[in-house]
Amino acid sequence: MDITHRTVLIAGGTSGIGLGLARRFVAAGSTVIVGGRDTSRVDDLETVAIDVTDPESIARARDDVLAAHPDLDLVVTMSGVMLMEDLQDPAHAAGAxxxxxxxxxxxxxxxxxxxxHLxxxxxxxxxxxxxxxxxxxFPPMPSYGASKAGVHAYTESLxxxxxxxGVRVTELVPPAVATAGQEKVNPSALPLDAYLDEALALLTGExxxxEVVVTAAQRLRWAERDGTYAELLAARSQALSMLPGRAG
Known part of the structure; x- marks a missing residue:
């Protein structure tokens, strides 16, 4: 994929991987608009307010972006939340x-x-x-995994x-990346710049x-194929001790 001289919208690009991608795209020569609910955190890029839980907000953002950038030719959907849930507690449903x-x-x-438009x-x-x-x-985050599995399946159909x-569809499959406190939950989380270096090298290949699957994500992506799924899932289930009331 060519990332030079593109016009890019990154929905959910005001922090983390999305913001990192935005700055890399700009450095490569592209025009980038980052969208999010709180755009005040970004003062070096063009922004648009967008709340992906609100269809009217999305429609307004679309109209504003396309009015200013009718040449938009790359859309990245980054918006996401990661919430822990105790499935023994019915109150988890709100987080789900x-x-x-x-x-x-x-x-x-x-x-x-x-x-x-595309x-x-x-x-x-x-x-x-x-x-x-x-x-x-990752068992402490059941709905996160379900939502991302849904994104994968939807992407395949799209x-x-x-x-x-003429509209091409690419899926990023990140591992744990050290943003938004991930490094506290997972000390082996990949540094953001290291992730971006490898992911963009794959993305811009011909x-x-x-799917863009960096080395650190391959053991997760291919666990079922490689026969390591049950072993890895059992190991990851140890993290259930992080849930309140589960320690010990």
Missing amino acids: ETTITVNLLGTIRVLDAFTP LARGDADIITVSSGIAFLP RAQLDGT PTPN
Whole structure:
């Protein structure tokens, strides 16, 4: 994928991997607009207010972005939340609903808003973001894994449906990356710059891969194929001790 001289919207790009990608795209020569609920944290890039839980907010953002940038040709859906849930506590349902609404339904809503424009261009790209956890769950975050598995499945169908239209669909499959406190939960989380270096090297290769899976994510992505799924899931289940009342 060419990331030079593109016009890019990153929905959920005001922090973490999304903001890191935005700055890398700008450095490569692209025009980037980052969207999020709180754009005050970003003062070096163009921003647009967007709340992916609100269809009207998405529609306003779309109209504003396309009015200013009718040449938009790359949309990245990054918005996501990671919440721990104790499935023995019925109160977890509120967190589950938030997670699915932001991570999965938010992705679908943003894609629905911009796909007609990208199809009309006939030469454009979509990047979705799932997770290694989509393929090997992290039991303290059950709805996060479910939402990212949903993003993966939706992306596969989207790619099939857009085949031949000139709109290409690529999925990022990150491992744990040291942003938003991830390093506190997982000391082995990959440093952000290291992730971006490897992910962009893969993304910009020819041909563009359907999935960008860095080395640290491969053991998760391919655990079932490699026969390591049960062993790794059992090891990851030890983290259930992080839930309140589960320690010891």
